[in-house]
Each structure stands twice: as structure tokens, then as C-alpha cells.
Amino acid sequence: MTASMTIGEVARRAGIAATTLRYYEQIGLLAPAARVGGQRRYGDSILARLEVIRLCKTAGFALEDIAVLFADDAPGRPVSRSLARSKLAEIDARMDELRRAREIVEWGMACTCPSIDDCTCGVHAIGSATPMNSGCATMDR
Numbered sequence: 001m002t003a004s005m006t007i008g009e010v011a012r013r014a015g016i017a018a019t020t021l022r023y024y025e026q027i028g029l030l031a032p033a034a035r036v037g038g039q040r041r042y043g044d045s046i047l048a049r050l051e052v053i054r055l056c057k058t059a060g061f062a063l064e065d066i067a068v069l070f071a072d073d074a075p076g077r078p079v080s081r082s083l084a085r086s087k088l089a090e091i092d093a094r095m096d097e098l099r100r101a102r103e104i105v106e107w108g109m110a111c112t113c114p115s116i117d118d119c120t121c122g123v124h125a126i127g128s129a130t131p132m133n134s135g136c137a138t139m140d141r
Contacts, residue, residue: 003033003034003036003041003042003043004041004042004043005041005042005043005044005046006039006040006041006042007021007022007033007039007040007042010042010046010047010050013047014046014047014050014051014054016050016054021040024050024053027063027067028067028071029049029053029063029066029067029070030046030049030050033046053066056069059087059091060087060090060091060094061083061087065083065087068080068083069083069084107121
């Protein structure tokens with residue numbers, strides 16, 4: 001692996017700021033970059049690691065948790081498995097919440113009542129993922 005990419009090129013290709021790369025290096029998520037003439041140089045493998053970090057962040061892991069995931073080299077990786085199990089439960093709960101939100105938005109798009117106050121299909125009902133009264137005369141279903 002030849003360390004040939006500059007920090008600017010890595011930042012551009014990964015879609016992050018150069019300061020983020022420096023910070024990740026500072027907190028140990030990235031190994032210190034090779035230096036050529038005092039400038040950081042990176043090999044292609046940095047892009048894969050940054051993608052893993054991005055996906056972990058998207059899943060809701062804090063940077064501290066990501067550092068634990070990277071550092072966990074115990075047989076069976078029990079700490080990583082515990083963090084992952086907990087995060088999967090959070091992701092599942094969030095997906096359920098988003099699914100309910102989508103249903104409400106879809107019902108709202110289909111409702112042709114003059115206003116929420118005059119709606120008879122119950123789309124706006126708080127805490128309800130399905131309409132309270134699907135008998136809305138103007139509902140396209």
C-alpha cells in the first residue's frame with residue numbers, strides 16, 4: 001500500500017472535512033498518517049475505514065463506541081457484540097417509529113378533507129398509526 005493521497009483528496013473522496021480526518025486521528029479512530037515532506041499521506045484503505053465510521057455514525061454509534069468497536073480484539077468480541085445488540089434494538093425501534101410516521105404522511109396525502117380540524121378520517125389523531133375513522137367521505141382509498 002502506497003500512502004499517496006493527500007488529506008484534501010481523502011476529505012474530498014470521503015465527503016468529510018480535512019479537520020474531521022485530523023480529529024479522528026487525534027482520538028484514535030485513525031492511525032497516524034504517514035508524512036511526506038511534513039504532509040499527511042494516506043493509502044486507499046483509509047476510505048474503507050472512513051466508510052465504516054460513517055455507517056456506524058448513521059446507525060447511531062457515538063465516536064467513543066466506534067473506538068471501542070475498532071479496539072475490541074478479545075476472543076468472540078463480547079464488548080462489540082453487546083454494543084451491537086443494543087444498537088440493533090434502537091434501530092428497530094426507530095424503524096418502527098419511521099414506519100408509523102410514513103403511514104400518517106401517506107394518510108395525510110390521501111385525505112381531501114378541508115382541514116385537519118374538519119377531518120373525519122382521523123389522520124391527525126395523536127398516537128394513532130392508523131386512522132380512527134376510515135369512513136372519510138373524501139378519502140381516496
